[in-house]
Amino acid sequence: MSTYKLVCPHCHARMRIRTSEGTHIFLRVAYLQCTNEACGWAVRAEFEMTHEMSPSGMANPAVKLPIANVAQRRAAMVTATDQPDLLNSLEMERAI
Template identity: 70%
Template structure:
């Protein structure tokens, strides 16, 4: 599994999270800064949990998210860097 890497849209350098604040059980606000000192771009971002892709093995009854539609779950399993056809799509 790979780690999500935040990239500055201006200079393509790595971004770092300077600070973040939990606003809700499913929402976190973060303040990001480009690591390229010559660029120095900073931004506010929101990270939101929107759909359940698979159920928890240790469910918390207070956690209530809609189950993701099948198409969204399939898309989450796809590697964006892979050019291989999906077996189910190829046979259709």
């Protein structure tokens, strides 16, 4: 089961990965399909590992990717979520 949240650009329904294959250590080709039967859009996608965000604790010498710059690492820390921050909620409760 995929943990990626892929959305159909046509109808905004979720996309599912029907199948995928590894073509390189850093590249996976996937075939996706919209879950909205009325839409039915299908597409080929590529998922590529491009930069190292943090080093591995079990480094493989054959794995060599460029290290992400500061801006890329900061962007990875930003979370797009509608969930409230639990710590902020607790602080608000204490203030009441």
